[in-house]
Amino acid sequence: MRDRPIELDVDNKLVYSAHDYPNSIYEQSWFKDPDFPANLPEKFDQMWGYIYREGIAPVYIGEFGTKLQDPKDAPWFEAITAYLSGDFDNDGVSDISGTDLGISWTFWSWNPNSTDTGGILADDWRTVNENKMAYLEPIQFDFETDVSGGDGGTGAVETYARFTVTLSEPADGDVVVQYHTLEGTAGDGDFTAASGTLVFAAGEQSKVVSIAITPDRLAEGDEQFSLVLTDASGAVIGGATGTATIVNDDAAVPPPNPDPDPTPDPEPEPNGDLDALFALVDSWGSGFNGKIVIQNDGAAVSGWELEIDMPYEIADIWNAEIVSRDADGYTIRNADWNGSIASGGEISFGFVGVGQGNAGDIDLFI
Known part of the structure; x- marks a missing residue:
């Protein structure tokens, strides 16, 4: 295609539609490599990617599917x-622009009566196969709302924070883990x-959890939230928490008006x-997951430090730093980003503790 592209008299009418199937359909040599x-x-790139x-023409993967057996x-x-x-090199980082939705595709098939691949519907013709949808949902998009020129006419693209959950090696059998946002x-x-x-499932090593971001027009600092893993079966959780940063893309906050009084204000009390x-x-x-909220009822502060007396080890922490442990x-x-607390303001941070948490065992000193 690169050296001998098809050229039509009418522009924008050609789409290359490849079919790509796994080892269960045909034992290609690259599955034995x-x-x-x-x-x-590299094989996807060589064959159709x-x-x-390279921008030669649009690509539409007309068929791909599996029973996952x-x-x-x-x-x-x-x-x-x-x-x-x-993600053309499968390193977990997208290689396309934020407005590009990737290669178009159709999964084969919806109905369960495909003898080779089964369907997204289970054999009862009613139940959705959630194992298959776990792969497909992160790459789905809506032509009406997500594509410029679609029926919705807005061209709006929903933004997601994507957390990649990875096993240290491919699973031998089913590994199950719960997750929730924090x-x-x-x-x-x-x-x-x-x-x-x-x-x-057996052979799988990573999953992606996509969390929808709610856009706004507020000029504010970057903000963070977390995805927390709990209750693993078939594996031990190594890192329980991943943190996403929502980067501010709105206008900068205007500087405050200068104080007309040239007399300097007294320094606030340190704490x-x-x-x-x-x-x-x-x-x-x-x-357990713990959350600590620090409220300021006095003068503004530009830094804070807190002692937590408790019998639990901290496995992970976000929006704060550990200075020492005894x-x-x-x-x-x-x-770095949440040391300043205005008068009447508050900040919060969280951590994952090891053991069966009891709030009565935790004392805070600030």
């Missing part, structure tokens, strides 16, 4: 959906809270009048 599945992005990537099908499914989304400096008005279950409150957000057999607990300080 010792480098499988790392070799798949370069047409899209062959152990080699899950790595293929993961690799091809990542490639279709624009507010940080970003609250419920900044993203769509979500919770659910990830199921890694203002701070009060710290702990909340046990949730807990499970081996750990037999009684931890000393925590502000992160």
Whole structure:
């Protein structure tokens, strides 16, 4: 196609439609390669991806599908959906612009009576196969609302924070883990809270959780929220929390009007009048999520430090930094972006504790 492209007399009428199927459909040589599945992005690129990537012509993957029964099908499914989304080398980072939705596709098939691939519908013709949808939902888009020129006419593109959950090695059998979002400096008005279950089938190594971001026109600082993993079965959670940053893309906050009084204000007390409150957000057999809110009822402060006396180890922390640890607990300080607390203002941070959390065992000193 690169050297001998098809040229029509009428522009914008040609789309190349490739069909791509896994090992269960046909045992291609690249599925037997010792480098499988790392070799798949290069194979996609060689066979049809370069047409899209080099801007030769539009590409539409007219068929791809699997029953997810062959152990080699899950790595293929993961690799091809990542490639279709624009991650051409499968390193977890998109290689296309933020407004580009990736390569168009159709999954084969919706109905369950395809003997080779089954369907998105289960054999009862009613139940959706959630294992398949876990791969497809992150790359779905709506022509009416997400595509410029669609029926909606707005061309608006919904923005997602995408968390990649990865096993240290491909699963031998089913690995199940629960997840939920947790507010940080970003609250419920900044993203769509979500919770659910990830199921890694044999051969799978990573899953993507997409969280919708709620756009606004407020000029504000960057904000963060987290995705927390709990209750794993078939594996041990190594890192329980991932943090997403919502970057401010609105106009800068205008500087305040200068004070007409040339007399300098007295320096505020270093600690203002701070009060710290702990909340046990949730807990499970081996750990818990804690949230600490620091409120300032006095003069503005430009930095804070807090002591947490408790018998629990902190496995992960966000929107704060650990200064030190001793037999009684931890000393925590502000992160780079949340040291300033205005009079009457507040900030919050969170952490994952190890063990069955009890709020009565946790004392705060500030």
